Amino acid sequence: MKITVIGAGAIGGNLAVKLSTAGHDVQVAVARGPEAVKAEVLESGARAVDLSDAVQGRDVIILAIxxxxxxxxxxxxxxxxxxxxxIDTANYYPGVLSGQIEAVDNGQVESVYTAEQLGRPVIKAWNAALAETQRTRGVPAGTPGRIAIPVAGDSEEARKVAMSLVDDTGFDPYDAGVLADSWRQQPMGPAYCTELTLDELPAALAAADPVKDRAVRDSMPERWAALPANPSRDDIVEMNRAAHR
Structure with missing residues (x-):
């Protein structure tokens, strides 16, 4: 497929590498121009392009911003x-990067807000796995213990496209339903960055609670402070799991 990834940070860079390695035609664009894309993001065959040229003639556009x-x-x-x-990969943490967004603070689902701002329908995917998980834990389909990633959106056809790409990046895709339900995969619910399998993920999504999950999210500074210096991926995953035991 012809894919553009907008953003080349931890998530965008991972996806560009994974998807180009899987054989897709991948372009990468960032606001600062092609020269700002790190060389390692392009080593698997992805190409850096100007943002103004990045969205035409593509099958899929991934927002990693x-x-x-x-x-x-x-x-x-x-x-x-x-x-x-x-496809939208972003998460909202109040006061971080995007500042406070009143609509989301008042309960609007993150990717519903994004779709309204963009003026286009979006699919929510790859947001519920740590960047390090995405970089190092992808394995071939059928591997025991393969981590699952939820995919939500209003178009069944578009969801299927996104799910096939999740599979290509080394994870089991799970159909999480319509975009309005994607709050269940937002920070810091039971399904968020807890590295669950396809058998475990549905129950975690069902157990999401908007009030509790926001409270867990807002307690992240205290939880993070309790971790070891330079916490590992395992440390962070365990912290996230422990919040829902």
């Missing part, structure tokens, strides 16, 4: 064909 920034791209997406699948 800070939450709240999608509105700045609305003009860029105005001429993108309606059948282009747009």
């Amino acid at each position: 800070p939450f709240g920034a999608a509105g700045k791209l609305a003009g860029l997406f105005a001429s993108v064909p309606a059948d282009t699948v747009i």
